[in-house]
Amino acid sequence: MEAIRLILLFVHLVGFALLLGGAIAxxxxxxxxxxxxxxWGSIIQLVSGIGLxxxxxxxxxxxxxxxxxxxxxxxxxxxxxMVFIPRKREAVAKGHFIGIIAMxxxxxxxxxxxx
Ligand code: HEM
Numbered sequence: 812m813e814a815i816r817l818i819l820l821f822v823h824l825v826g827f828a829l830l831l832g833g834a835i836a837x838x839x840x841x842x843x844x845x846x847x848x849x850x851w852g853s854i855i856q857l858v859s860g861i862g863l864x865x866x867x868x869x870x871x872x873x874x875x876x877x878x879x880x881x882x883x884x885x886x887x888x889x890x891x892x893m894v895f896i897p898r899k900r901e902a903v904a905k906g907h908f909i910g911i912i913a914m915x916x917x918x919x920x921x922x923x924x925x926x
Contacts, residue, residue: 816867819859826855827919830890834912843908845898853894856918857887879925886918 833848864880893911897903 812867812869816863819862819867822855823859823863826852826859827915828852830856831912831915831919834908834915838908838912843902843905845894845900845903849911850894850898853887853891857891860884860887876925879921882925883918883921886914886921890914890918 829848830852833846833852837844837846837849860883864875864884866874868874890911893907893914897907
């Protein structure tokens with residue numbers, strides 16, 4: 812169980828790197844397009860996050876707060892929708908793109924500070 816949890820956490824961190832890194836690198840080009848790193852990062856975060864939310868720590872107090880996981884799930888689904896729908900467009904609005912970056916940072920903050 813612990814090995815599965817660590818593998819999922821590793822994949823989760825790679826997905827985070829793709830999503831945030833891909834979004835910031837794209838933002839800095841000045842063209843607000845949904846690139847493949849952002850799209851795949853958002854998919855990986857949803858799949859690996861749902862896997863990590865399983866009771867892999869032996870249950871009880873060792874498990875993360877279910878409300879925390881619910882908040883993370885809602886934010887991640889919103890990010891996915893904002894990434895998936897306009898994925899083939901040349902560009903999205905600057906505010907839309909900043910929203911994706913801000914919600915990604917918010918979800919990382921929830922992961923780290925909500926104990
Ligand atoms: C954009 C989406 C997401 C981002 C940016 C994100 C970010 C992170 C980060 C940075 C960590 C590492 C925290 C640490 O090890 O201290 C983490 C851990 C974790 N994430 Fe996510 N996450 C996302 C989506 C999700 C989703 C959808 C779920 C499930 C509902 C989830 C569940 C978890 C769990 C269970 C852990 C490990 C245990 C914990 O720290 O509570 N994540 N996440």
